[in-house]
Amino acid sequence: MVGKNCFAIASDRRLGVQLQTIATDFQRVFKIHDKLYIGLSGLGTDAQTLYQRLVFRHKLYQLREERDMKPETFASLVSAILYEKRFGPYFCQPVIAGLGEDNKPFICTMDCIGAKELAKDFVVSGTASESLYGACESMYKPNMEPEELFETVSQALMSSVDRDCLSGWGGYVLIV
Amino acid sequence: MGDSQYSFSLTTFSPSGKLVQIEHALTAVGSGQTSLGIKAANGVVIATEKKLPSILVDETSVQKIQALTPNIGVVYSGMGPDFRVLVRKSRKQAQQYFRLYKEHIPVTQLVRETAAVMQEFTQSGGVRPFGVSLLIAGYDDNGPQLYQVDPSGSYFSWKASAMGKNVSNAKTFLEKRYTEDMELDDAIHTAILTLKEGYEGQISSNNIEIGIIRPDREFKVLSPSEIKDFLEEVE
Numbered sequence: 001m002v003g004k005n006c007f008a009i010a011s012d013r014r015l016g017v018q019l020q021t022i023a024t025d026f027q028r029v030f031k032i033h034d035k036l037y038i039g040l041s042g043l044g045t046d047a048q049t050l051y052q053r054l055v056f057r058h059k060l061y062q063l064r065e066e067r068d069m070k071p072e073t074f075a076s077l078v079s080a081i082l083y084e085k086r087f088g089p090y091f092c093q094p095v096i097a098g099l100g101e102d103n104k105p106f107i108c109t110m111d112c113i114g115a116k117e118l119a120k121d122f123v124v125s126g127t128a129s130e131s132l133y134g135a136c137e138s139m140y141k142p143n144m145e146p147e148e149l150f151e152t153v154s155q156a157l158m159s160s161v162d163r164d165c166l167s168g169w170g171g172y173v174l175i176v
Numbered sequence: 177m178g179d180s181q182y183s184f185s186l187t188t189f190s191p192s193g194k195l196v197q198i199e200h201a202l203t204a205v206g207s208g209q210t211s212l213g214i215k216a217a218n219g220v221v222i223a224t225e226k227k228l229p230s231i232l233v234d235e236t237s238v239q240k241i242q243a244l245t246p247n248i249g250v251v252y253s254g255m256g257p258d259f260r261v262l263v264r265k266s267r268k269q270a271q272q273y274f275r276l277y278k279e280h281i282p283v284t285q286l287v288r289e290t291a292a293v294m295q296e297f298t299q300s301g302g303v304r305p306f307g308v309s310l311l312i313a314g315y316d317d318n319g320p321q322l323y324q325v326d327p328s329g330s331y332f333s334w335k336a337s338a339m340g341k342n343v344s345n346a347k348t349f350l351e352k353r354y355t356e357d358m359e360l361d362d363a364i365h366t367a368i369l370t371l372k373e374g375y376e377g378q379i380s381s382n383n384i385e386i387g388i389i390r391p392d393r394e395f396k397v398l399s400p401s402e403i404k405d406f407l408e409e410v411e
Contacts, residue, residue, distance in 0.1 A: 065282060076278035 003149035036098035041126035071098030082114035128164035201327035219360035253340030254308035283314035295329025342374035
């Protein structure tokens with residue numbers, strides 16, 4: 001979710017196989033660099049592998065170009081990597097959030113084969129995504145300060161996740 | 177000369193530690209038509225002689241200065257056909273970068289990749305090095321930039337440089353005339369004067385080619401009428 005010169009990215013902590021909960025501390029939001037984070041919902045193994053591949057690409061980029069990747073550039077890269085596997089995809093829906101030039105917040109989401117969707121307010125993905133759309137739509141206000149953004153994101157996450165039996169077991173909210 | 181025993185195969189070092197084929201490639205460049213580039217405070221200019229073998233040749237069909245991307249241009253000294261192949265490969269690499277990152281390739285990255293291609297042809301079997309040196313001029317987020325790439329694959333960033341015939345006179349002339357805070361129009365005049373220094377015969381808007389890039393980041397090759405205006409200002 002986008003705020004005033006800041007963004008929030010959040011996830012739940014459950015890792016499960018249908019009805020069985022395997023872990024309650026699963027990390028789904030990963031750092032690419034100080035001002036760029038990616039959240040990967042969907043299949044656990046694909047989320048981890050995709051994250052490792054993206055960090056690899058970003059590190060090479062940093063070494064070659066001697067600068068961090070811009071969020072828009074990173075989103076294009078993720079989209080290209082996902083589409084490479086068009087006929088045997090990664091079962092992940094990424095949510096990308098970062099601060100671009102002049103600390104302008106950037107968010108986007110994609111489907112599992114790389115169809116990018118930019119948004120100005122919020123993006124969601126996962127099993128509780130429909131519920132999250134509703135909660136965010138009603139709670140979102142433009143230009144929120146970091147403290148208010150934190151409250152809003154936490155409330156939206158908790159209320160949607162409570163309504164979904166496959167999500168839950170804690171939450172993780174990061175404000176940048 | 178002991179080296180000549182080792183000049184048949186590119187991929188064999190001579191006892192003196194040189195790859196003789198690359199030396200020969202540099203000789204081919206050195207006998208090519210003069211080209212030069214100058215980096216100004218607000219842009220880059222590259223220029224070359226365009227001496228055609230006969231007056232019957234249609235000079236509009238000969239393009240020695242080419243754009244690699246909308247904001248990067250290149251000129252060469254040496255073998256024209258080798259240049260065309262390199263331009264094709266570089267353009268493809270620039271587009272591949274854009275397809276992946278949806279961002280225009282920075283000048284240093286394109287120079288590095290072009291140099292890597294040229295180096296590949298010095299370490300493979302059955303191929304020969306490219307007989308061209310390139311001057312790549314571009315304008316990106318790091319400002320105006322000018323790079324020279326040699327047949328060996330090494331590249332250097334220059335404030336002003338020349339290649340081909342008459343290179344030592346041209347470089348001496350540029351050393352005297354170059355200033356750090358030169359404006360682009362001054363640089364164009366200096367480029368024309370430098371070409372004029374070594375030109376056999378009468379210089380005119382049809383037998384030189386000039387490419388410029390301004391802060392608007394659009395590389396363009398000047399038309400003969402634009403060159404004529406600059407020539408008149410110089411005289």
